[in-house]
Amino acid sequence: VRTSHYPNATYFYELCDKYGLYVIDEANLETHGTWQVLGKAQRTYALPGDKPEWLGNVLDRAESMVERDKNHPSIIIW
Numbered sequence: 001v002r003t004s005h006y007p008n009a010t011y012f013y014e015l016c017d018k019y020g021l022y023v024i025d026e027a028n029l030e031t032h033g034t035w036q037v038l039g040k041a042q043r044t045y046a047l048p049g050d051k052p053e054w055l056g057n058v059l060d061r062a063e064s065m066v067e068r069d070k071n072h073p074s075i076i077i078w
Contacts, residue, residue, distance in 0.1 A: 001016065001021055001022065001023050001024070002023075002024040002026070003023065003024060003025055003026045004026060005026050005027075005028060005029075005030060006026065006027075006028050007025065007026070007027060007028075007065045007068065007069065010068075013025075013069060013072040013074060013075070014072075016072070016074035017072055017073055017074045020074075021074055022074060022075075022076045023072070023074045023075045023076065023077075024075075024076070024077045024078075025065060025069050025072075025075045025077070025078050026065075026078075027061045027062045027064075027065040028061055029058055029061060029062060062078075065078070066078060
């Protein structure tokens with residue numbers, strides 16, 4: 001089961017553990033941004049993926065998810 005960009009409620013992972021479903025756990029790390037505005041590609045629109053000032057936020061989201069879900073045997077990929 002892919003959780004699609006956001007961690008789910010803890011109960012979801014408990015059910016997956018119980019029934020033997022494998023889970024791809026995902027944090028809210030949508031960093032690809034937008035590559036085109038009005039048909040013109042500009043790398044500056046790729047936020048927050050290209051901005052070092054977002055690094056702390058991205059790491060916090062990923063680390064928080066792993067810390068919360070690390071004891072669920074159903075999770076096979078982060």
